[in-house]
Amino acid sequence: MAQALRYHSTNQQAQSVSFRDALLKGQAPDRGLYMPGRIPQLTPAEIRSHATMTYAAIAFDVIGRFVGEEIAAADLRRLVEDAYDFDVPLEHVVGRRYVMRLDRGPTASFKDFAARMMGRLMQHYLRGTGRRLLVLTATSGDTGSAVASAFYGLADVRVVVLFPRDEVTDRQRRQMTTLGRNVHVLALDAKFDDCQALVKQAFADPALGHLDLSSANSINIGRLVPQIVYYFYAFSLLRKDGDAEHVTFAVPSGNFGDMMGGVLAMKMGLPVRRFVIATNANDEFPRYLRSGRYEKIEPSRNCISSAMNVGHPSNLARLVALYGGVMDEKGTIHRPADLGRMRREIYAASVTDDETRDTIRSVYGEHRVTLEPHGAVAWAGLTKYLLENPQAQGDLLVSLETAHPAKFPDEIRRLLGFDPPLPPSLAGLDDKPEFVTSIAPRYEDFRRYLLAEFQP
Numbered sequence: 276m277a278q279a280l281r282y283h284s285t286n287q288q289a290q291s292v293s294f295r296d297a298l299l300k301g302q303a304p305d306r307g308l309y310m311p312g313r314i315p316q317l318t319p320a321e322i323r324s325h326a327t328m329t330y331a332a333i334a335f336d337v338i339g340r341f342v343g344e345e346i347a348a349a350d351l352r353r354l355v356e357d358a359y360d361f362d363v364p365l366e367h368v369v370g371r372r373y374v375m376r377l378d379r380g381p382t383a384s385f386k387d388f389a390a391r392m393m394g395r396l397m398q399h400y401l402r403g404t405g406r407r408l409l410v411l412t413a414t415s416g417d418t419g420s421a422v423a424s425a426f427y428g429l430a431d432v433r434v435v436v437l438f439p440r441d442e443v444t445d446r447q448r449r450q451m452t453t454l455g456r457n458v459h460v461l462a463l464d465a466k467f468d469d470c471q472a473l474v475k476q477a478f479a480d481p482a483l484g485h486l487d488l489s490s491a492n493s494i495n496i497g498r499l500v501p502q503i504v505y506y507f508y509a510f511s512l513l514r515k516d517g518d519a520e521h522v523t524f525a526v527p528s529g530n531f532g533d534m535m536g537g538v539l540a541m542k543m544g545l546p547v548r549r550f551v552i553a554t555n556a557n558d559e560f561p562r563y564l565r566s567g568r569y570e571k572i573e574p575s576r577n578c579i580s581s582a583m584n585v586g587h588p589s590n591l592a593r594l595v596a597l598y599g600g601v602m603d604e605k606g607t608i609h610r611p612a613d614l615g616r617m618r619r620e621i622y623a624a625s626v627t628d629d630e631t632r633d634t635i636r637s638v639y640g641e642h643r644v645t646l647e648p649h650g651a652v653a654w655a656g657l658t659k660y661l662l663e664n665p666q667a668q669g670d671l672l673v674s675l676e677t678a679h680p681a682k683f684p685d686e687i688r689r690l691l692g693f694d695p696p697l698p699p700s701l702a703g704l705d706d707k708p709e710f711v712t713s714i715a716p717r718y719e720d721f722r723r724y725l726l727a728e729f730q731p
């Protein structure tokens with residue numbers, strides 16, 4: 276039997292833990308992020324065998340390698356089959372270029388992939404222990420709704436979602452606020468980064484130690500691991516079409532959890548030529564990759580790809596760790612990463628709102644494929660990559676579409692002149708009552724709320 280995988284903090288000041296403890300804790304006690312002590316490897320034959328598997332079966336294979344013997348195979352199989360009961364279409368655009376639609380889950384964003392698995396894993400570990408977790412999560416829109424939907428009704432987990440009142444759409448808000456029960460939603464007159472800072476402060480607050488806090492933000496390893504799976508799945512679909520070579524993925528990026536899933540897939544053996552990491556005007560990563568100097572953007576810039584308005588991506592510490600460096604939670608680099616290797620494997624570009632809108636128009640005009648702002652940032656990043664790297668024109672290219680166009684009806688109507696059809700998951704929201712509490716964006720207020728609401 277292989278030795279059980281342990282999880283280490285990127286800040287290197289905390290003890291290593293099991294998958295279960297990393298999942299239930301969220302953040303390491305030294306404020307670092309948990310990373311697997313070694314990267315599980317798949318052989319080419321194992322990757323080839325995915326070609327005949329369902330999404331859930333590939334998820335079982337990939338996630339199982341991180342969980343190890345901690346969960347019985349039959350239990351894990353049940354969890355993945357329950358989590359992944361929706362389509363993951365790979366839509367052909369033109370030539371050898373595809374869009375992978377990660378928007379068919381219950382809240383119509385790619386966050387469903389991670390949240391549904393994480394919620395089920397947490398509930399699996401908590402059942403019968405008498406422990407009840409209080410999950411805190413800050414959202415720029417899609418995390419909150421995905422986590423709320425994925426955790427809604429779970430017996431042993433309560434959820435508090437903090438969101439910046441003016442930075443989420445009506446529809447995104449209603450996806451969170453119309454649930455109730457164990458889902459508590461807080462609206463703040465603040466930015467996403469402020470909400471995230473409040474959550475981080477709560478984790479470090481000894482006065483809340485008795486509340487059994489955990490995180491559902493992309494800092495949780497339980498969110499990262501499920502996001503490895505769809506990269507393998509994309510490859511399995513392309514192989515079914517007879518293609519068996521390296522793939523380039525374009526990833527629209529904010530907190531860099533999606534990208535980390537891809538980079539981990541590559542380190543596990545998936546044949547990836549390059550990652551095209553596309554950000555909106557929050558371009559701290561493209562600048563870092565170019566210069567080696569990291570400067571976060573404070574406050575973060577508002578763009579139409581609002582789920583990516585992140586001025587200091589929390590998963591960057593993980594990427595730096597994967598390339599041999601150390602970056603702390605504030606963004607200070609204590610040991611530089613191998614930038615040469617990072618640049619060979621990752622290309623990064625920043626995309627303006629105008630370019631995003633032009634891309635939505637042109638991709639629809641030329642190919643009749645509807646993108647929303649986040650997926651359009653990825654496609655625009657891919658276009659920049661191909662301009663700078665003409666030799667890659669004939670490569671197999673997969674651009675990730677991370678939300679359903681119907682989540683951004685105003686923008687799509689303005690640009691394309693029609694209302695994107697509503698997926699069943701988004702229908703009927705406007706008629707339901709909302710449950711939401713407003714608090715001031717001050718830590719004392721947040722702490723008072725938590726103590727009043729969740730005192731055992």
Ligand SMILES: *Cc1c(COP(=O)(O)O)cnc(C)c1O
Nearest residue numbers: 417528529530531532533582677
């Ligand atoms: C969260 C989100 C992103 C960014 O993903 P990260 O993992 O934070 O980089 C992109 N698009 C949509 C629609 C999202 O909800």
